[in-house]
Amino acid sequence: MVSATEADFLIVGAGIAGLRAAIGLAEVGRVLVVTKEVLGESNTHYAQGGIAVAMSGEEDVALHLEDTVNAGDGLVNREAARVLVEEGPLRVEELLAWGTGFDRENGRLMLTREGAHSRNRILHANGDATGAEIGRALLAHARGHHNITLLDWTTTAELIVEEGAVTGAVLLDADGRIFTVSAGAVLLASGGAGQVYSDTTNPAVATGDGIAMAWRAGAEISDMEFYQFHPTALSLPGVGRFLLSEALRGEGAYLRNARGERFMERYHPLLELAPRDVVARAITREGMGEHGGDQLPVYLDLRHVTGIDLVKRFPGISKFLAQHGLNIATDLLPVRPAAHYLMGGVKTDLDGRTSLAGLYAAGEVACTGVHGANRLASNSLLEGLVFGARAAQSMPEAKKTRPSAAEFKPHFAAQPLPDIAARLKHLQENMWRDAGLLRDISGLRNERRDLGRSGEQTLFAPQRDSVELANLHVVAELIVRSALAREESRGAHFRNDFPQRDDEHFAKHSVMRELAVSFEASEQGSLVR
Incomplete structure (x- = not known):
């Protein structure tokens, strides 16, 4: 009952x-x-x-x-x-x-x-x-x-x-x-x-x-379609993507590639303090290497920062780094982007x-x-x-x-889905590959087909992990369909096949109703400055 x-x-x-x-x-x-x-x-x-x-x-x-x-x-x-x-x-x-x-x-x-x-x-x-x-x-x-x-x-x-x-x-x-x-x-x-x-x-x-x-x-x-990827999450094997706050760059930290070079001057005049989408893509590109693939390290560097006690200013970050053998003030800190804010x-x-x-x-x-x-x-x-x-x-x-x-009589599946952990891992890895920081029509369509083959969004049992998997499936579907519809690059949404911003067609918000995507201007007036 x-x-x-x-x-x-x-x-x-x-x-x-x-x-x-x-x-x-x-x-x-x-x-x-x-x-x-x-x-x-x-x-x-x-x-x-x-x-x-x-x-x-x-x-x-x-x-x-x-x-x-x-x-x-x-x-x-x-x-x-x-x-x-x-x-x-x-x-x-x-x-x-x-x-x-x-x-x-x-x-x-x-x-x-x-x-x-x-x-x-x-x-x-x-x-x-x-x-x-x-x-x-x-x-x-x-x-x-x-x-x-x-x-x-x-x-x-x-x-x-x-x-x-x-x-x-x-x-x-x-x-x-x-x-x-x-x-x-x-x-x-x-x-x-x-x-x-x-x-x-x-x-x-x-x-x-x-x-x-x-x-x-x-x-x-x-x-x-606009998912912000934080540029600087700690990148260590077997360690979750621990956030290295943007405040580190606010205090003067540099970004360096595998050759030890500062590279942000090639991407934006604000250098390390450029908008997050710019910095995240820059780090991704610097890490791709000559033959593609995320293979070269990119580092956050605070070794030159003086006049501030970094351990006192960032006690939580310093403690976490120390647990993994890194010193915030004297070591290069390996970083990569990670999904951060929707x-x-x-x-x-x-x-x-x-x-x-x-x-x-x-x-x-x-x-x-x-x-x-x-x-x-x-x-x-x-x-x-x-x-x-x-x-x-x-x-x-x-x-x-x-x-x-x-x-009210709630409706749940009679039996829980099998292998929820494996299904979740499959969803997460495919979304990172096909609908992550850099996108194109091939990957997005591939992910949409994969999502269509599974029915987790309507098959959940009265248990937390089953409900969460169903919810993530819905979120993935919404992200992918919105990203496919926006055939331009703007802010956190970057399409390799449409790398330019297109104000003529897409200076509007995407709105989804029953899986149909439309683009609508803000009720508060013009969106483009």
């Missing part, structure tokens, strides 16, 4: 967007926040570099807006970016009031710079553990509110849709028991989908659950509303167009904070009459 419960608001995900929304919604109703693992395990927790915010007045806000628009390669929703940079300072002041311990020097907040920023505006905490500190502060604040219930080790399997509106969700507890939650409004704040690729900086929980559930429920999905997701307006009544989304799972084709460094934490708060302001408008969750 399926048990049932209810809440005024259901939030899927306990990262920065979900927790900030919960704090806002708790003022007007009962909030249930669910997360797949222990509270605090999310992409937010692993955000190293910092949070970009213009705390120095109107000039800084205006420059932050232009930096965001420029990084997005002609596809940023300017109104969304304006909201981000103008409301960001207020939201960060809230974090400070709630006890977030950003790093200071002589009592003043310390600011650093990352790629494509025109000035120092990155706040960081504990050196290179900014996300973890923000998450800690938000979680502590949420726990103090009697209207917020936090439920960990709980997988959200499906959204409940009745008469075209989302009215709740089907959940699985850690033992696989099924229960339903009915709610006046549901917020997806479930983060990214890096596990669709074999090489990723994302934690294991990043399986695109919110995007896949929204898609199956009938919501519009946008800009899935600019696309569930299409929303600037207040978190999706195309389905009762369903909202914020953070990496959502797509407002704020990042365009390429996210500006350290704008992701700010996005979750700002748009999580905005979603909380708009969700109370949702219809309050809820059906009985007990009346």
